[in-house]
Amino acid sequence: MTVPDNREKRLPVLLTVKSVRDLGPRYRRITFTSPALADYPACSHGAHIKIMLAQDGQSEPVLPTMTATGPKWASPEDKPLLRTFSVRELRREAGEMDIDFALHGDLGPASRFALNARPGDQLGISPPGGPYPMLKPASQYYLAGDLTALPAISAMLEDMPADSRGYVAIQVGDETDIQDLRGPAGVQVQWFIGQPDQVQPLIDQFCQQLLSAKTTTESNAEQLADSYFWLGGEEQIVVGLRRFIRRELDVERTQVYAIPYWRFGIDEDSYHTSRHQVVDN
Ligand SMILES: Cc1cc2nc3c(=O)[nH]c(=O)nc-3n(C[C@H](O)[C@H](O)[C@H](O)COP(=O)(O)OP(=O)(O)OC[C@H]3O[C@@H](n4cnc5c(N)ncnc54)[C@H](O)[C@@H]3O)c2cc1C
Known part of the structure; x- marks a missing residue:
């Protein structure tokens, strides 16, 4: 099964931290919220995404516009730090998404974001990436x-x-x-x-x-x-x-x-x- 390639129509979303919960000493669930998640592709369970993290000195990450060849930033120097993560859970009707972070200290920007995350913090996410579906039919x-x-x-x-x-x-x-x-x-x-x-x-x-x-x-x-x-x-x-x-x-x-x-x-x-x-x- 393939998903139509309409990259320019699928928009990045700015998410706000709603809550933070430790599932283990090195495993943290962050629940994010945004009204735009009501329209986020429903087929996202377990799908990979790019998270977009603000650079030092930026109050929030600058999101790109989407083009047929991928994301584009008006000023390339504004491009946020990108890391690859997975959608753990999407609740479109509540406008919520859970992302689970493996914590490994403040060595990398993603782990650092998760370690310090407080309600109100923001990051951007890309539309979900393939393969679709992640789980292929098998016995x-x-x-x-x-x-x-x-x-x-x-x-x-x-x-x-x-x-x-x-x-x-x-x-x-x-x-x-x-x-x-x-x-x-x-x-x-x-x-x-x-x-x-x-x-x-x-x-x-x-x-x-x-x-x-x-x-x-x-x-x-x-x-x-x-x-x-x-x-x-x-x-x-x-x-x-x-x-x-x-x-x-x-x-x-x-x-x-x-x-x-x-x-x-x-x-x-x-x-x-x-x-x-x-x-x-
Ligand atoms: C398709 C895909 C889906 C992914 N989904 C998730 C997800 O849902 N949750 C998740 O936590 N990660 C996920 N990852 C892994 C995540 O992208 C990497 O761990 C990434 O390096 C984390 O970025 P960072 O900014 O924290 O560290 P970086 O700046 O990338 O790395 C800094 C240092 O930390 C080390 N490092 C990176 N990750 C770990 C780790 N887990 N343990 C110990 N040392 C580490 C690096 O080797 C490097 O030395 C996914 C990766 C891919 C490709």
């Missing part, structure tokens, strides 16, 4: 990621048909960051505790799950062919699992979404180009 789902991918994973679990089967592996820094997730009973969720460079237990366990799904019975192997794989979060998780899924299991490219969200030690501006090279290789 089995295999998802993996870290706290940064948890908003999208949570949204997809909620959107899965009740009879879905599968396995979800999520890495967090501390067990107090573990969340109660709603999803189908047949989809097992397993949490891993570790720092971003300690992803091998998650990778090993995820691969083990897939190997047993492939080899247990013939019908399980057929179900693997009707599976969808979704990988997000720090680069090591995404690259390690994507390689296994594509090369060892010989899964079609169209059955796999694999986007490294961030790389340890590199900010998003610097990582933007190499992220795409990593995915293309």
Whole structure:
């Protein structure tokens, strides 16, 4: 399914912080409000967005005008700081949106914004990006990621048909960051505790799950062919699992979404180009 490409008609929105709630020591939900959210695309659950943060000295971020080739700022020096996030929840009738932030100190502007957020603070958001839908139709789902991918994973679990089967592996820094997730009973969720460079237990366990799904019975192997794989979060998780899924299991490219969200030690501006090279290789 494709969404009509009407980029110039889909407008950025200036959001105001309504409330801030800690879901864990490193995981913060910020509820934003704007009357314009009543017209924000309804298909946004879990979709990625650009957040636009005011530069130092600006009271609010300067929003672009949208053109057929993308956003344009009248004065390029006014361009806000851009970071990529996910829509955790959109409540159009209430004019509200939740965005969940993985906190990592004041190292980056997005984490800094979330750490200091108070009601009345503002940021801009772009229209939602693809793929649409994020969750492709399948009978089995295999998802993996870290706290940064948890908003999208949570949204997809909620959107899965009740009879879905599968396995979800999520890495967090501390067990107090573990969340109660709603999803189908047949989809097992397993949490891993570790720092971003300690992803091998998650990778090993995820691969083990897939190997047993492939080899247990013939019908399980057929179900693997009707599976969808979704990988997000720090680069090591995404690259390690994507390689296994594509090369060892010989899964079609169209059955796999694999986007490294961030790389340890590199900010998003610097990582933007190499992220795409990593995915293309
Ligand atoms: C499609 C997509 C969807 C995303 N959705 C979300 C989301 O919903 N919620 C969310 O929290 N993140 C999400 N991310 C990840 C987020 O964009 C990055 O973590 C981003 O780097 C955060 O920006 P920043 O300004 O805080 O840090 P930056 O200025 O980009 O980076 C500063 C430093 O912090 C490090 N860093 C960045 N993120 C982390 C982290 N999580 N833990 C530890 N160190 C880190 C960097 O490596 C760098 O050294 C998403 C990314 C993509 C591509």
